[in-house]
Amino acid sequence: MKKVMAYVLVLLVLSGVAYGESKTCDLKLNVYERLKISGFLPKRSNFEKAMIISDITAKLKLKQEDIVLYEIKSAENSISWNEKGSEAISFTFTETELQVLKDSLEEVNKKDEVEAVPAFIELYKKIKNVEAK
Numbered sequence: 001m002k003k004v005m006a007y008v009l010v011l012l013v014l015s016g017v018a019y020g021e022s023k024t025c026d027l028k029l030n031v032y033e034r035l036k037i038s039g040f041l042p043k044r045s046n047f048e049k050a051m052i053i054s055d056i057t058a059k060l061k062l063k064q065e066d067i068v069l070y071e072i073k074s075a076e077n078s079i080s081w082n083e084k085g086s087e088a089i090s091f092t093f094t095e096t097e098l099q100v101l102k103d104s105l106e107e108v109n110k111k112d113e114v115e116a117v118p119a120f121i122e123l124y125k126k127i128k129n130v131e132a133k
Contacts, residue, residue: 023095023132028088031070031081033123034060037101040108052100059091095132102127 029037037060041053062072070085093101105127108114114124 024092025095025098025130025132026090026092027126027130028090029060029123030088031062031066031072031085032119033088033126034062035079036120036123040113041100041104042107049100052097056093056097056100059093093132098127098130098132 038057041056042049044050045053062070066072070081072079072081072085074080105124109124114120
């Protein structure tokens with residue numbers, strides 16, 4: 001029980017709740033961007049960061065309604081969607097979540113794994129330039 005309480009406290013501190021911090025930011029993301037973010041987040045991490053990554057992926061996860069609305073289809077190594085999927089919708093991230101996104105992008109950059117396609121470069125700039133308020 002004490003370990004669980006310690007983890008909860010750590011998560012509260014990391015999220016800023018313990019300090020009354022409630023800075024957030026809104027990012028408008030389309031289907032492509034939502035899928036790409038899930039792809040560049042770390043697959044392994046420490047417990048605290050893994051919880052934050054889990055929160056981010058839960059926000060961005062494509063749901064059944066999205067599959068119908070955007071007519072999402074998967075084929076051999078590709079996913080397609082209709083024009084509505086190119087329209088960005090707003091997602092709110094905490095300052096801590098935003099920092100995890102930025103740190104993850106920095107790791108992609110350090111490893112020279114930035115995709116040389118305009119949509120990924122725009123996503124990279126969008127995340128790197130946003131600030132929590």
